[in-house]
Amino acid sequence: MTERELERRAKHKLAVLKHVEEVSGNVSATCRYYGITRTCYYRWLKRYEEEGFEGLKDRSSAPHNSPTATSxxxxxxxxxxxxxxxxxxxxxxxxxxxxxxxxxxxxxxxxxxxxxxxxxLPASQRYKRRETRWKRYEKQRPGHQLQVDVKFIEPLGQKGRKKRYYQYTAIDDCTRLRVLRAYPRNDQKTAIAFVDHVLSKLPFKVDQVQTDNGQEFGSVFHWHLIDKGIGHVRIKPRTPRLDGKVERSHRIDSEEFYRLLEGEVIDDARLFEVRLQEWEDYYNYDRPHGALGGQTPYERLRQKAADPLS
CATH class of the missing domain: 1.10.10 (Arc Repressor Mutant, subunit A)
Structure with missing residues (x-):
C-alpha cells in the first residue's frame, strides 16, 4: 500500500472520531452510521490519543515472529x-x-x-497444456536405443574469421546418460568417429541408434553401424519430436551451459572441449533429472543394473 493510500485511510478514521465530537455526540450512533464496531472505534481513539495522526495509519498485520518461515x-x-x-x-x-x-x-x-x-517463466519456457504435449515414453533397458543428433555451436570470443563447430550428442533412451563432443566438421566421417567414441565410453551394449535424416547420417554411417551389429533407424522427415529426448537435452544445454558462458572468452577449441566435458560429467553424475524423479542419469543406470525391471 502506498503512502498516499495510508494517508487517505488515516484521514477517514480521523473523520469518524471527529463525527462523535462534532456531529452525533454518541459513539454507538456514529458506529452504526459508518458501519464499524465500537471496539474498532475505541482502538482508533486510543491510538490517536497516544500517537496522534500517525497512530491512525494502517500497520502491518504480519506476526512479529514466524518460526516456520523459510529462511x-x-x-x-x-x-x-x-x-x-x-x-x-x-x-x-x-x-x-x-x-x-x-x-x-x-x-x-x-x-x-x-x-x-x-x-x-519466459514465453519459450512456459508450461504447455496437456492436450498440446506429446506422450512421454522411455525404453526399459539401458542401450536399447540411443538418440544421436548434432547442434551447431560457435565458441565465444573468436577473433578474425570465425570457425564453425558442431556438438554431437548421444543420449540413452532409458537412463538419459549422455555423451558429448565438439568437432570442426559435420560429415559422415565425423559421425562415425563420434559413434565409435560413444560405444567405447558407454558402460553397456548398444542395440540401436536413432537419428534424423541429416547428410552426416548417410549410407556410410548406416553400414558402419550394421557392421558393428547395431541397428540404425531414421525418424520421419520433419518430425523432430520423435528425437524428443536429444532435442530436449540440447535445449538444456542452451539454458544451463551455453547461456551461462555469455561474456566469457573461449577461443581455444581444446579449452572449449574441456568445458564441454565438465558439463557432460555434471549432467550425468550431479544434475537431478525431472523425468527421472530427481535421480541423475548415473543413479538411474545403477538402479537399472540392480533391478532391470524397475
Whole structure:
C-alpha cells in the first residue's frame, strides 16, 4: 500500500472520531452510521490519543515472529536457481534437497516465487497444456536405443574469421546418460568417429541408434553401424519430436551451459572441449533429472543394473 493510500485511510478514521465530537455526540450512533464496531472505534481513539495522526495509519498485520518461515538464505537460493536456470518449482525442490539438505515442497517454492514476482517463466519456457504435449515414453533397458543428433555451436570470443563447430550428442533412451563432443566438421566421417567414441565410453551394449535424416547420417554411417551389429533407424522427415529426448537435452544445454558462458572468452577449441566435458560429467553424475524423479542419469543406470525391471 502506498503512502498516499495510508494517508487517505488515516484521514477517514480521523473523520469518524471527529463525527462523535462534532456531529452525533454518541459513539454507538456514529458506529452504526459508518458501519464499524465500537471496539474498532475505541482502538482508533486510543491510538490517536497516544500517537496522534500517525497512530491512525494502517500497520502491518504480519506476526512479529514466524518460526516456520523459510529462511532468507533458502529464499535467495530459490530465486538464484529461477533467474539463473529458469527452473520450475519441482526442479528447484529437487536441487535444494540434493545439494543443500533443505526439504521444501514444490508448492512452497511456487508461493515464494509468486511473492517475489517471478512465478511466470519466459514465453519459450512456459508450461504447455496437456492436450498440446506429446506422450512421454522411455525404453526399459539401458542401450536399447540411443538418440544421436548434432547442434551447431560457435565458441565465444573468436577473433578474425570465425570457425564453425558442431556438438554431437548421444543420449540413452532409458537412463538419459549422455555423451558429448565438439568437432570442426559435420560429415559422415565425423559421425562415425563420434559413434565409435560413444560405444567405447558407454558402460553397456548398444542395440540401436536413432537419428534424423541429416547428410552426416548417410549410407556410410548406416553400414558402419550394421557392421558393428547395431541397428540404425531414421525418424520421419520433419518430425523432430520423435528425437524428443536429444532435442530436449540440447535445449538444456542452451539454458544451463551455453547461456551461462555469455561474456566469457573461449577461443581455444581444446579449452572449449574441456568445458564441454565438465558439463557432460555434471549432467550425468550431479544434475537431478525431472523425468527421472530427481535421480541423475548415473543413479538411474545403477538402479537399472540392480533391478532391470524397475
Amino acid at each position: 532468507a538464505g533458502v529464499v535467495e537460493k530459490i530465486l538464484w536457481l529461477r533467474q539463473q536456470y529458469h527452473f520450475g518449482p519441482g526442479k528447484i525442490s529437487m536441487y535444494l534437497e540434493r545439494y543443500h539438505q533443505v526439504k521444501i515442497s514444490p508448492s512452497g517454492v511456487w508461493r515464494l516465487l509468486y511473492k517475489a514476482g517471478v512465478n511466470r
